[in-house]
Amino acid sequence: MPYQQKLVTVAGYTVLLLTAAIFLFVAAQAWPFFRDQVDLSFFTGDRWLPVSSPPSFQIRGFLVSSFMITSMAIVVGCPIGILSAVCLAELLPRQASILLRSVFEMTAGIPSVVWGFLGLTVIAPFVARVFNLNTGLTGFSAGLVLSVMILPTLVSLADEALRAVPREYAEASYALGATRWQTIWRVIVPAARGGIVAAVLLAMGRAIGETMTVLMVAGGRLTTPGSIFEPMRPITALIAAEVTNAARHSEQYHALFAAGLVLFSITLAVNAIAAAVIVGKKAEA
Amino acid sequence: MRQSYTLPELFLLSALGLALLPPLAAVLYIFVRAAAGISLEFIFAMPAQRGITGGILPAILGTLWLLFGTSLVVLPLGVGAGVYLAEFAPRNRLKHLLEVALINLAGVPSVVFGLFGYSLFVLTLGFGSSLLSASLTLAAMTLPLVVTATREALHSVPGSFREASLALGATRWQTVSTVTLPCARSGILTGTLLAMSRAAGDTATILITGAAFFLPRLPTSFTSRFMALPYHLYISATQLPGMPAERIWATAGVLLFIVLIMQVSATLWRERERRLKKW
Amino acid sequence: MVESKHKVGFRDVSIFYGRLQVVKHVSAEIPEKEITAIIGPSGSGKSTPLRSLNRMNDHIGGMRITGEAIIDDQNIYAAGVDVVRLRRKVGMVFQRPNPFPKSIYENVAYGPKLQGLRTKADLDIIVENSLRQAALWDEVKDRLHASGFDLSGGQQQRLCIARSLAVGPEVLLMDEPASALDPAATAKIEELMLMLKRTLTLIVVTHNMQQAARVSDRTAFLLGGELAEYDVTRKIFTAPQDKRTDDYISGKMG
Ligand SMILES: Nc1ncnc2c1ncn2[C@@H]1O[C@H](COP(=O)(O)OP(=O)(O)O)[C@@H](O)[C@H]1O
Numbered sequence: 062m063p064y065q066q067k068l069v070t071v072a073g074y075t076v077l078l079l080t081a082a083i084f085l086f087v088a089a090q091a092w093p094f095f096r097d098q099v100d101l102s103f104f105t106g107d108r109w110l111p112v113s114s115p116p117s118f119q120i121r122g123f124l125v126s127s128f129m130i131t132s133m134a135i136v137v138g139c140p141i142g143i144l145s146a147v148c149l150a151e152l153l154p155r156q157a158s159i160l161l162r163s164v165f166e167m168t169a170g171i172p173s174v175v176w177g178f179l180g181l182t183v184i185a186p187f188v189a190r191v192f193n194l195n196t197g198l199t200g201f202s203a204g205l206v207l208s209v210m211i212l213p214t215l216v217s218l219a220d221e222a223l224r225a226v227p228r229e230y231a232e233a234s235y236a237l238g239a240t241r242w243q244t245i246w247r248v249i250v251p252a253a254r255g256g257i258v259a260a261v262l263l264a265m266g267r268a269i270g271e272t273m274t275v276l277m278v279a280g281g282r283l284t285t286p287g288s289i290f291e292p293m294r295p296i297t298a299l300i301a302a303e304v305t306n307a308a309r310h311s312e313q314y315h316a317l318f319a320a321g322l323v324l325f326s327i328t329l330a331v332n333a334i335a336a337a338v339i340v341g342k343k344a345e346a
Numbered sequence: 347m348r349q350s351y352t353l354p355e356l357f358l359l360s361a362l363g364l365a366l367l368p369p370l371a372a373v374l375y376i377f378v379r380a381a382a383g384i385s386l387e388f389i390f391a392m393p394a395q396r397g398i399t400g401g402i403l404p405a406i407l408g409t410l411w412l413l414f415g416t417s418l419v420v421l422p423l424g425v426g427a428g429v430y431l432a433e434f435a436p437r438n439r440l441k442h443l444l445e446v447a448l449i450n451l452a453g454v455p456s457v458v459f460g461l462f463g464y465s466l467f468v469l470t471l472g473f474g475s476s477l478l479s480a481s482l483t484l485a486a487m488t489l490p491l492v493v494t495a496t497r498e499a500l501h502s503v504p505g506s507f508r509e510a511s512l513a514l515g516a517t518r519w520q521t522v523s524t525v526t527l528p529c530a531r532s533g534i535l536t537g538t539l540l541a542m543s544r545a546a547g548d549t550a551t552i553l554i555t556g557a558a559f560f561l562p563r564l565p566t567s568f569t570s571r572f573m574a575l576p577y578h579l580y581i582s583a584t585q586l587p588g589m590p591a592e593r594i595w596a597t598a599g600v601l602l603f604i605v606l607i608m609q610v611s612a613t614l615w616r617e618r619e620r621r622l623k624k625w
Numbered sequence: 626m627v628e629s630k631h632k633v634g635f636r637d638v639s640i641f642y643g644r645l646q647v648v649k650h651v652s653a654e655i656p657e658k659e660i661t662a663i664i665g666p667s668g669s670g671k672s673t674p675l676r677s678l679n680r681m682n683d684h685i686g687g688m689r690i691t692g693e694a695i696i697d698d699q700n701i702y703a704a705g706v707d708v709v710r711l712r713r714k715v716g717m718v719f720q721r722p723n724p725f726p727k728s729i730y731e732n733v734a735y736g737p738k739l740q741g742l743r744t745k746a747d748l749d750i751i752v753e754n755s756l757r758q759a760a761l762w763d764e765v766k767d768r769l770h771a772s773g774f775d776l777s778g779g780q781q782q783r784l785c786i787a788r789s790l791a792v793g794p795e796v797l798l799m800d801e802p803a804s805a806l807d808p809a810a811t812a813k814i815e816e817l818m819l820m821l822k823r824t825l826t827l828i829v830v831t832h833n834m835q836q837a838a839r840v841s842d843r844t845a846f847l848l849g850g851e852l853a854e855y856d857v858t859r860k861i862f863t864a865p866q867d868k869r870t871d872d873y874i875s876g877k878m879g
């Protein structure tokens with residue numbers, strides 16, 4: 062085997078190595094926290110008091126916030142995203158679809174800190190006015206911005222899934238006298254179901270992991286929110302906001318890594334399901 | 347052929363409009379608002395008074411340095427891994443595992459990459475909060491993008507080219523280096539550019555691994571802290587009540603401009619190649 | 626008639642893809658500097674034994690071969706055989722023309738360059754000679770640096786032949802080389818094959834029986850992975866020994 066081939070083999074395995082290393086190196090810093098705090102109140106409690114004595118580190122509020130904002134992003138984003146994908150894959154002329162795909166791809170490049178800034182200066186004041194709130198920096202505003210941010214992922218993956226449906230299915234349907242509308246909803250979309258589900262899951266993973274937008278727009282209250290119209294702090298924002306201020310190897314510092322490990326596990330679970338759908342489909346084909 | 351649409355289909359198209367409107371409006375709005383704050387001084391001068399006057403040159407250069415450092419690491423590693431996956435990996439459980447790992451890696455939140463980079467590069471390897479640590483962390487974050495782009499580009503090279511080369515007595519490596527990789531070159535380049543535009547805009551990772559808000563000098567070495575545009579925008583927008591609004595918009599505008607330039611050139615390049623290519 | 630030397634041989638060759646046996650105990654001796662045609666219905670296992678002769682099957686996962694495939698009295702599947710050297714000696718032309726997305730010149734120079742030849746003068750000579758041998762020189766000599774894709778299908782196939790010849794093979798394997806071409810281009814390829822057999826041993830898979838009858842010296846009829854009949858072409862087409870061969874060439878079989 063030439064040495065170049067050995068090199069690329071090594072490079073290939075770094076992908077695996079990196080995945081393991083992320084877990085290990087985050088877990089290594091989280092370990093001191095889990096070693097000292099053995100009860101489940103880490104997940105179920107609402108008191109995040111890093112500088113009280115004794116301090117308390119409980120993350121229910123952050124998990125609930127992440128859940129609320131992600132749900133909102135998915136509920137608002139999915140219908141629009143999937144319908145857009147149907148337009149690209151089935152309705153528009155080829156050239157228009159190619160152009161719009163590129164546009165979506167480019168909007169995926171708008172940095173999340175830029176979205177956060179827009180949320181802060183444009184969306185939040187607007188939301189405050191419309192819903193008559195004291196502050197627009199709420200889970201609702203963050204969810205709204207996120208629903209736009211996940212669209213490129215959602216649209217491109219769903220579009221890909223729809224286009225992978227064999228042309229013969231549609232032709233068979235037309236041959237039976239079905240209209241385009243019937244063919245789309247009774248034949249093509251059901252056939253692409255698996256891929257669309259994977260698209261939604263990956264978009265969900267995106268939303269859960271999104272950091273800067275929610276840090277800047279969600280409001281930052283540390284306790285469990287009662288509704289989406291309250292200020293809140295998702296788990297990603299918690300980490301980004303506090304990790305640089307926490308003294309190295311302090312309890313707070315280890316607790317933040319513990320929160321990071323929880324976040325990593327959640328996104329891993331969501332992505333693993335999506336990966337199983339995608340790789341499973343590939344193996345079928 | 348002229349398309350005609352029924353009423354429900356028009357409803358679908360309006361959903362597409364709804365999806366495209368916010369990002370396009372956002373880009374336009376930012377550039378319009380940014381125009382007031384952009385000047386030669388803003389782009390080419392050092393910051394002064396904690397960034398309230400002067401320019402953002404160190405942040406711009408810091409971002410460029412970051413991209414340079416990141417691509418230095420991620421290009422060989424990502425392209426190598428993509429080549430392995432597409433051309434050499436035997437079809438077995440291990441390859442399956444690799445592909446699952448790749449999808450998962452692409453979905454790891456950037457803040458987790460930040461924690462990882464902090465734990466490994468800043469602490470364990472002792473690189474400290476620095477350009478080096480941040481570049482390596484961004485390289486880890488963009489690795490799955492480069493690998494996937496390389497793999498897809500290689501997959502789109504027809505198998506008949508490989509067969510022809512092997513049948514002429516080329517080794518598998520010769521086939522890859524003289525036929526398949528050159529054919530995949532533009533796809534790899536596009537993917538890498540897109541990955542770098544992601545790195546240029548990412549904030550959470552560099553915030554944890556070494557970005558600084560106010561350093562009125564240019565980055566001198568890979569082991570020092572650095573300014574970078576996205577972090578500068580974040581701090582200006584949230585932590586500095588005295589920061590004039592047009593300066594924040596201008597920072598956002600410059601960042602968005604750099605990112606979009608990379609995106610647009612990648613897209614245009616890909617479309618050009620797609621038109622030229624004959625297989 | 627002097628019995629010519631045997632260049633290629635199959636000795637009890639069986640080939641499997643996973644559990645599926647695609648070639649079943651095939652034995653045959655193929656003489657030097659003749660054209661041997663392999664005919665049979667599609668899926669009957671023609672390409673598989675052909676591709677085994679330059680070990681192009683090695684790259685297919687789950688492929689297993691038993692028996693001996695012989696070239697110049699040597700089993701090419703024996704331990705220690707250098708596959709790269711083997712493929713330089715045994716060239717291959719595929720069903721669809723597959724030039725590289727490079728210039729005509731670079732296509733032909735590709736093989737010699739792999740072997741380390743760098744001198745421009747030497748490469749020029751090899752390129753010209755190979756293109757002449759492939760009867761393409763006159764058509765392309767003024768545009769050697771145009772893309773191989775600018776040629777017509779038939780020209781592309783002759784370019785692929787020239788590219789193989791540039792490596793200096795002794796055996797040329799052709800897998801339905803004209804099936805993607807129109808009749809005029811097919812005739813040119815057939816004419817070329819007859820010229821090439823003066824210096825090379827040609828083995829040609831074809832589903833076109835007239836083609837086999839027109840150009841080949843010997844014909845092997847494969848059916849379901851078995852060598853149903855193998856003989857001088859004239860005998861196969863006029864007095865087949867096997868009923869199945871008769872059925873096939875008289876069109877009673879797919
Ligand atoms: N890579 C492969 N894996 C599994 N089966 C194969 C593969 N290639 C060919 N086959 C099977 O082997 C049989 C013979 O194929 P082939 O030699 O290509 O036949 P022919 O060239 O006569 O059409 C066919 O049934 C085909 O389906």
Ligand SMILES: [Mg+2]
Nearest residue numbers: 671672673800
């Ligand atoms: Mg065949």
